[in-house]
Amino acid sequence: MGKHRPRFRLRTVLVASGVAVAVLAAGAAALLMGGGSSGSANAAQTRRLAAQPTPPPAQTPSQAPVADPPRKKPGKASRGEKRDPVPQPVEITQAPKAKPKPKKPKYTVLSTGTCQASSYGEGQSTASGERFDPSALTAAHKTLPFGSKVRVTNKSNGQSVVVRINDRGPFVSGRCLDLSTAAMKQVDGMGAGVIPVRYEVLSRG
Numbered sequence: 001m002g003k004h005r006p007r008f009r010l011r012t013v014l015v016a017s018g019v020a021v022a023v024l025a026a027g028a029a030a031l032l033m034g035g036g037s038s039g040s041a042n043a044a045q046t047r048r049l050a051a052q053p054t055p056p057p058a059q060t061p062s063q064a065p066v067a068d069p070p071r072k073k074p075g076k077a078s079r080g081e082k083r084d085p086v087p088q089p090v091e092i093t094q095a096p097k098a099k100p101k102p103k104k105p106k107y108t109v110l111s112t113g114t115c116q117a118s119s120y121g122e123g124q125s126t127a128s129g130e131r132f133d134p135s136a137l138t139a140a141h142k143t144l145p146f147g148s149k150v151r152v153t154n155k156s157n158g159q160s161v162v163v164r165i166n167d168r169g170p171f172v173s174g175r176c177l178d179l180s181t182a183a184m185k186q187v188d189g190m191g192a193g194v195i196p197v198r199y200e201v202l203s204r205g
Helices: 005-051 181-186
Strands: 107-120 138-140 149-154 160-167 175-180 195-204
Touching: 107 149, 107 181, 149 175, 160 175, 160 181, 175 181, 175 195
Parallel strands: 107 175, 138 160
Antiparallel strands: 107 195, 138 175, 149 160, 149 195
């Protein structure tokens, strides 16, 4: 029996050594697992802190911005930019009003008749006392009051003119009116000399 005792002790030592190694390995694994969880938690907390905005540092009264004093004139444009020119006041002008057309006077016909009419253009005084004007629309009649208005229509072409009586005549049988040169031109009777006319004595209505 004495020969087998050393071999038994060696086996005991080996078993104890194996158990110790297993315990150490288990402890190391536990430490590694515990350390990994703590590291992950620390990393997550670090990320949360980094995501939060950092508050600006408090400014002392000496560091606070100071407003510029008011300027009398506007400053120049920066970075070479041009300012828009000051708009000039626009003068608004009204369109000229159209001149009203002269209204034709309305007349009432007092009497009518037909006769022959001639013309005259000599410069002389009239029976009414005014100077005869061949360019004015006037006529001579034997009896109508001076200033009477008479519409004379050339029966040959239908053209008419309104004349003012300011003289006496004509003193030729068959003729009742002597028209001024301008009045005869209005009814286109200068070429004939004597024309058949219809006359209407007018009164303002």
